[in-house]
Amino acid sequence: MEEDLKFLQSMGILHESFKTILKWKKIFTQITLTLFLPISIILIAIMEISKRFFDQLERDPFELFTGAQEAYRSYYNARATSIDWIYYLLFKIISITFIILFCHLFTAAVSYTVASIYTNSDVSYRKAMKVVVKVWKRLILTLLSMFLVLFAYNLIAAVFFFFWYVICFNSVTSVLVLFAIFIPYVLGFLYLSIIWQLACVVSVLENSHGLKSLIKSMDLMKGKRRVALTISFLSYTIFVGTVSMYMSLVLYGAGGLVFPWKQVIGILCVVLLLITFLLFTVTQSILYLVCKSHHREAIDKLSLSTYLGAFFGESQPVFKIGEDIQLGRTPSQV
Structure with missing residues (x-):
């Protein structure tokens, strides 16, 4: 399998991820229900709270596409006090941070599980949860570092969009210039x-x-x-599509659906979110193994298995303290 990993493309990685999930569906289901189901429920709760308590700041986004000029103007002319904006921003920051943190914990559990499966190590739901407890501080440091990178990236993008607004907003080529800025921005964000x-x-x-x-x-x-961007694009397309379907049909009642059908569609959206994010997270672990193999970093199963066992005191790490483990090295090479 290891030699074949480096030849896997997007569809191959997705196929391998499907096989892994189906073969070990019990433990992946337990992890998903424990760590990601609460995220989905919180996400829906956030949308409901925003609709009920911050309707002046976050109006129905689908009104912009109905052609109703009055509704379109009301979207931009909504009056709100500064304290409303403060509460709204605090609510958004806290809720999004909470969701991202849980997503990282979910990623930790799934990554450990996939690595344990690959090394034929003993894997269980309880061990996966223990790993989450042991690595959460490291994940937070990674999260904070990425926040700084994203802040710098969006700050640079904001400068470009500002110049577009000032220089090209009313010009004939404004749309072309906007696409010339927006498409690289989206690709960069996916990357x-x-x-x-x-x-x-x-x-x-x-x-x-x-x-x-x-x-x-x-x-x-x-x-x-290219492989990674394709997987990311597919995953985010399904995610955005699912959230948009929930918002349009359930939250804002587009299509005039009656109460029972709203509940059915809402449940289907939650299930689709769970499946999509689980598949996306597993693909990241498989992609990690593919990238290691692509760079001829032989993934030594003994070293990786020993490293995973060190989480529970079952073995001693084969790497020196403070060194980055290279999975291609055997214990004698460290």
């Missing part, structure tokens, strides 16, 4: 999201965290960027 996900896997499976894990994931991505 950073993949680096972020891979960095989380690196933080769990290697002795790296923070900026070091981000740099490591960037190095691993070389030669596999």
